[in-house]
Amino acid sequence: RSTILSGIQPTGTFHLGNYFGAIKSWHDLNNLVKKSEGNSSLYFFVADLHSLTVPQDYQMLQKQRLEAYASIIACGIDPQLSTIYYQSCIPEITSIQWVLSCFSSMGYLNRMTQWKSKANLKDNANVSDENALGKVKLGLFGYPVLMASDVLTFRATHVPVGQDQSQHLELTREVAQSFNKSVGSKYFNDPHTLLTPTKKILSLKNPLKKMSKSDKEPLSKIFITDSANEITKKFNKATTDSIEGKLTFDLENRPGVSNLISILAAVKNKSIEQIVIDVEDFSKKELKEAVAEAVINELEEPAKKYKELISNPEYLQKLSDLGTEKARIVANRTLKDVMRLVGMSSY
Ligand code: ATP
Ligand code: MG
Structure with missing residues (x-):
């Protein structure tokens, strides 16, 4: 029996990179589960607590949480088959995070790269360096422990993520092992990393950068x-x-053209090689038209569904209440087990 879990931060409207790099692959997993007739559980969440690790406009965040929730469903995740929830609505996750933080080595966290990049520090920055210490909040530094808790609370077996997150999943396994060893039980299993097939969609304006929510250029x-x-x-x-x-696929010398080819390959669900054969005689203008047409077609359904959902906040509330309820049953069971294992059976 497998349990698949993944999350996305409510840091802005979802773009093609999030769609192909994350949610579309969740959607494919969703369909797989449909075929497996209930032998798997799926959990997808809006990682709102994670977004507090960098400064936010909290009024905006409130709105973006709802938009993120609606987007997940609009992109085809079925709330009947999957449990979809806001991370902040499951207080068990942060309770378990506390226990896990007592099994997380500072040395290991220090080697993670994301807190450095989000705090604009160099990769070789170190918590023992005063400059880094002054800039970095405990929450940002400990973010991977919250992520470990996201995963372990639901005893996930498979976690679909982009390349940037695989380091954090290694830490999750490390923490799980350390916990198991200390309490003398094989309570947590090792969650597997499922790397999404679409590696990286690049910015349409500056194809040397990835397409990203935080990019200001519309x-x-x-x-x-x-x-x-x-x-x-x-x-x-x-x-x-x-x-x-x-036209050729050459990420180094022709990043813009290559990005358009990657997008077309992702939409058509074909290999890059196959797409190159299909389009090599196109002009750049023709390639752009072909990609635009394919993307319009691909996003037609999600865009329509999103408009319907976002205009019905009561319905979204109902769905998220249901998601919270389903998620908390499982989370509470894990919390009780974890507390018992660390000597707090009266919990
Ligand atoms: P931010 O700029 O706030 O970091 P983001 O666009 O990077 O936002 P995230 O919420 O950090 O989005 O990532 C959500 C998921 O989308 C992750 O699994 C990540 O791997 C994937 N993802 C993000 N950008 C891309 C991209 N350009 N190409 C492919 N996958 C992407
Ligand atoms: Mg990101």
């Missing part, structure tokens, strides 16, 4: 809620190159 990304006109316009203005002749 032309750099396609939002899942964009209209057909906006999609066409953004692809039209996408940065390519001035190399003549056949």
Whole structure:
């Protein structure tokens, strides 16, 4: 029996990178589970507590949480088959995080790279360095322990994530092992990392960077809620190159063209090689048109569904209440077990 779990932060409207790098793969897992007739459980969540690790506009965050919840469902995750919840609605996760933090080595956390990049520090920054210490909040430094708790609270067996998160899953396994060893029980299993098939979608404006929610340039990304006109316009203005002749996939020398090819491959569910054969004789303009058309088609359903959902907050509330209820049954069981294992059976 497998338990699949993944989350996404409510830090802005979801873009094509989030769609192909995360939610679309959750959707495929969702369909797999449908076929397995209930032999798997799926948990997807809005990682709102994680977004507190960097400064936020809290009024905006409130709105973005709801948008993130609606987007997950709009992208095809079925709330009947999956448990979809806000991380902050499951207080058991943070209770378990406390216990896990007592099994997490500072040395190991110190080697993680994300707290450094989010605090604009160099990769070789260190918590023993005063400059780093002054800049970094405990929550940001300990973020991977909260992530370990996200995963272990639901005893997840498989966690689909992008490459950037695989380091944190190694830490999750480390913490689980350390806990098991200390309490003398094989309570936590090792969760497997499932790397998503679409590695990285690049910015349409500056294809040397990844497409990202935090990028301020609106032309750099396609939002899942964009209209057909906006999609066409953004692809039209996408940065390519001035190399003549056949179109080729060459991330180093032709990142813009290569990104368009990757997007087309992701939409058509074909290999890059196959897409190159299909489009090599296209002009760049024709390639842009083909990608725009494919993306418009792909996002038509999610965009429509998103509009319906976001205009019905009561319904979303009902769904998230249900998600919370289902998630807390499992989370509470784990919390009781964990507390018993650390000598607090009266919990
Ligand atoms: P932020 O800029 O706030 O960090 P983000 O766009 O990077 O936002 P996250 O919420 O950090 O999005 O990531 C959610 C998921 O989307 C992760 O699993 C990540 O691997 C995936 N993802 C994000 N950007 C891309 C991208 N450009 N290409 C492929 N996958 C992506
Ligand atoms: Mg990110």
